[in-house]
Amino acid sequence: MRYKILVIEDNAAMRANIAGILELGDYDVLTAANGKLGVALAQQHQPDLILCDIMMPELDGYGVLHILSKDPKTAVIPFIFLTAKAEKSDVREGMGLGANDYITKPFDGSELLRVVELQLKRQELLKTTFANDVKNFDDFVDRTKQFTDFGKLYEHQRSKKIRKRDFLFMEGEEPNDVFYIQHGHIKTYRTTRDGKEFVTGLHRDGAFIGFLPLLEHTNYQETAVALEDSEVRMMPKDVFSNLIFTNREVSRQFIRLLANDLADAEKRLLEIAYQPVRQRVALTLLRLHDQAELRKGIKRISISRKDMSSIVGTATESLNRTLADFRDEKLITMTHDGIEILDRGKLEGSSR
Amino acid sequence: MRYKILVIEDNAAMRANIAGILELGDYDVLTAANGKLGVALAQQHQPDLILCDIMMPELDGYGVLHILSKDPKTAVIPFIFLTAKAEKSDVREGMGLGANDYITKPFDGSELLRVVELQLKRQELLKTTFANDVKNFDDFVDRTKQFTDFGKLYEHQRSKKIRKRDFLFMEGEEPNDVFYIQHGHIKTYRTTRDGKEFVTGLHRDGAFIGFLPLLEHTNYQETAVALEDSEVRMMPKDVFSNLIFTNREVSRQFIRLLANDLADAEKRLLEIAYQPVRQRVALTLLRLHDQAELRKGIKRISISRKDMSSIVGTATESLNRTLADFRDEKLITMTHDGIEILDRGKLEGSSR
DNA sequence: CGACATATTGAATTTAGTCAATACTAGTGG
DNA sequence: CCACTAGTATTGACTAAATTCAATATGTCG
Numbered sequence: 001m002r003y004k005i006l007v008i009e010d011n012a013a014m015r016a017n018i019a020g021i022l023e024l025g026d027y028d029v030l031t032a033a034n035g036k037l038g039v040a041l042a043q044q045h046q047p048d049l050i051l052c053d054i055m056m057p058e059l060d061g062y063g064v065l066h067i068l069s070k071d072p073k074t075a076v077i078p079f080i081f082l083t084a085k086a087e088k089s090d091v092r093e094g095m096g097l098g099a100n101d102y103i104t105k106p107f108d109g110s111e112l113l114r115v116v117e118l119q120l121k122r123q124e125l126l127k128t129t130f131a132n133d134v135k136n137f138d139d140f141v142d143r144t145k146q147f148t149d150f151g152k153l154y155e156h157q158r159s160k161k162i163r164k165r166d167f168l169f170m171e172g173e174e175p176n177d178v179f180y181i182q183h184g185h186i187k188t189y190r191t192t193r194d195g196k197e198f199v200t201g202l203h204r205d206g207a208f209i210g211f212l213p214l215l216e217h218t219n220y221q222e223t224a225v226a227l228e229d230s231e232v233r234m235m236p237k238d239v240f241s242n243l244i245f246t247n248r249e250v251s252r253q254f255i256r257l258l259a260n261d262l263a264d265a266e267k268r269l270l271e272i273a274y275q276p277v278r279q280r281v282a283l284t285l286l287r288l289h290d291q292a293e294l295r296k297g298i299k300r301i302s303i304s305r306k307d308m309s310s311i312v313g314t315a316t317e318s319l320n321r322t323l324a325d326f327r328d329e330k331l332i333t334m335t336h337d338g339i340e341i342l343d344r345g346k347l348e349g350s351s352r
Numbered sequence: 353m354r355y356k357i358l359v360i361e362d363n364a365a366m367r368a369n370i371a372g373i374l375e376l377g378d379y380d381v382l383t384a385a386n387g388k389l390g391v392a393l394a395q396q397h398q399p400d401l402i403l404c405d406i407m408m409p410e411l412d413g414y415g416v417l418h419i420l421s422k423d424p425k426t427a428v429i430p431f432i433f434l435t436a437k438a439e440k441s442d443v444r445e446g447m448g449l450g451a452n453d454y455i456t457k458p459f460d461g462s463e464l465l466r467v468v469e470l471q472l473k474r475q476e477l478l479k480t481t482f483a484n485d486v487k488n489f490d491d492f493v494d495r496t497k498q499f500t501d502f503g504k505l506y507e508h509q510r511s512k513k514i515r516k517r518d519f520l521f522m523e524g525e526e527p528n529d530v531f532y533i534q535h536g537h538i539k540t541y542r543t544t545r546d547g548k549e550f551v552t553g554l555h556r557d558g559a560f561i562g563f564l565p566l567l568e569h570t571n572y573q574e575t576a577v578a579l580e581d582s583e584v585r586m587m588p589k590d591v592f593s594n595l596i597f598t599n600r601e602v603s604r605q606f607i608r609l610l611a612n613d614l615a616d617a618e619k620r621l622l623e624i625a626y627q628p629v630r631q632r633v634a635l636t637l638l639r640l641h642d643q644a645e646l647r648k649g650i651k652r653i654s655i656s657r658k659d660m661s662s663i664v665g666t667a668t669e670s671l672n673r674t675l676a677d678f679r680d681e682k683l684i685t686m687t688h689d690g691i692e693i694l695d696r697g698k699l700e701g702s703s704r
Numbered sequence: 705c706g707a708c709a710t711a712t713t714g715a716a717t718t719t720a721g722t723c724a725a726t727a728c729t730a731g732t733g734g
Numbered sequence: 735c736c737a738c739t740a741g742t743a744t745t746g747a748c749t750a751a752a753t754t755c756a757a758t759a760t761g762t763c764g
Contacts, residue, residue, distance in 0.1 A: 075591055075594070076590050076591060076594050190618070190622045192622065192626045192627075194626075196626050198621070198622045198625055198626060200618055200621075212611055212614065212615055215607065215608055215611035216608075216611055216612060216615055218615075221615065221618070221619070222618075238428050239427055239428060242427070242428050244607065245603070245604050245607075251597070251603040251604070251607065252597050252603070254607060255567065255596065255597075255603065255606060255607055255610065256567055256568075258607065258610035258611060258614060259564055259567035259568055259610060260568060261614055262564065262610060262613050262614045262617060263564055263568055263570075263573065265614060265617035265618055265621060266542070266552055266573070266617055267573070268621060269550070269552075269617060269620060269621050269624065270542050270544065270550045270552075272621065272624055272625050272665075273550055273624050273665030274544045274546075274548050274550060274665065275544070276719075276720085277719080277720065304742075304743095305742070305743060305744090306742075306743090313624075313625030313626065314720075314721085315720070315721050315722075316742090316743080316744095317720090317721075317722080317743095317744080317745085318719090318720055318721070320743070320744060320745085321720090321744090321745085324744080324745085336728090336729075628751070628752090629751080629752070656710075656711095657710075657711060657712090658710075658711095666752075666753085667752070667753055667754075668710090668711080668712095669711095669712080669713085669752090669753075669754080670751090670752055670753070672711070672712060672713085673712090673713085673752095676712080676713085688760090688761075
């Protein structure tokens, strides 16, 4: 598909020049000699990008931008200002109005094409926002690596080895770093007043933990403990904040990550509120199984009964009875090194 | 506090000129005549901002940026490139490396000061990121209004009046818009397989609903129904995505909003998993009371027993018995138009 | 006013939690 | 390499809590 670009410029020579360059770049070009015409054309044709001079008689560039950004149909179109060097200072304010970029005259063809291409690509990325999905932290890290010096930020970080049963952080402490699990297995949980644990997450290599209290400006609400010897890297909170908030693409991925977590939490809430223990156990088994398989193709779920019961949100004994039932019904097998699912279908059945 | 600025520039005249301008602008200035010196000074003094020429003998500007962005102590410092007009094209790549802005030579004093000030302000904003808090959607909308044409985007939107008991959207439908509640009261809930409702939220004027499935690229996971005649405005999903992802400040606030929701959901998860009904009812009463009071100074909680039971996650009868208990213990009063809390202290006591 | 929905109360039943005893396992030191 | 010990897991018996079913009361809206 060829992109359609609208050029709004009162100077005829300049207009022809720009149109020529863009056509060479294999774009469809529409031109308008003044702001009013430009607005009309934009509304009619909905171009993929708009180049617009600022200084024009009748309706100037700011006005055009103002009008177009009111109409949802045109508000989304990337908008680039063309400006003479002298007006440069004004442009910074123009950007505030919603322009995406600006080009100062005089410019050469390659610069024009580069800016146009960049904005089109950015818009394309934005369109695909709803089309792809971050499934977990690994994915997030992978995706963002290409957009930033993410890896670099970690390379020279302090890293910390923690042994089985050691705490990474504890409820109530003040957060100073975000942790990235180099390798290992770490459990996060919350504690009730009467001392019961509720496991909020099990995290493995490549996961990213402890950022929520930073965003919320609170102390840790949960405790993190190593289930096996692990190594984590630490990113100072300033660096993290910079990373998350400065880079547009990282922000985006991070939003999707949070949205995912939120959706999961809400789903779990529904389950825990209304499903009897048997169904919650079945669901938890399936979830743990999928996680294990996804990670390393391992089919065996190996987790302590205590931890599993505190994921399900029940007493260890209740969990155990339910697992014994499942075993008797030949839905799972239990050996000393883990649980294996025999009849996925039926197990899913008991959760529906 | 005076800001400390490091200028790295090999040309002595230019260096003196820049330093002069900055000193006039009431900044503390450090200067370095080449890249190596610059790096050393940056690490030693940790300035608040760095201005750096690109073309320098020995270690060029890119190199300086590269080295400094590896060290967490200096990675966060705003970095501005100084570049001659001819090199302009290179700069767009430099920005990709992590530079925050660039200034093309020749420039005048006012431009230099404007850019420096802008970056310092931005950095300041970033630092305060962890110091303020988005409490709810209203807050988010209020905060973001000043950074974007948020209001404008809604002004000309379609708006929709829905009557009591009408559905705004239903589980399984495909989302096309985000809704903003102009006025009214809307309940969102999920349904279990056996038809039980679980209320995920009650939303009033100024709230913003239905965005999660857009971020997740799924259909609606919940149903929204009007509890009273309401009016909502609709924002097309493209416009929403643009708003959220394009403007840095909006992204930031949105991340904080999601983080807040996530933390709430996790907290609620813990409560529901391990607190007996009595305590959950007490907590829910307090939460509903605070919401009502926060909004309009109303002390009376007016909600149907059915809805409240499905927030608490229990059977209506159980809720009712608990409320009756609270009434007998003189912790609350119940009249036909709502519940009023009499003894907040004791009620809090029963949830701890 | 009536029909329909929502609230309240009672009694029976089910579920899951607690307490207690016993079996198992992994890790430790001789 | 084995025995010992401390933590885990399993099973049973009992109990508390909360749900369900059912009946009655109250409120709401045309």
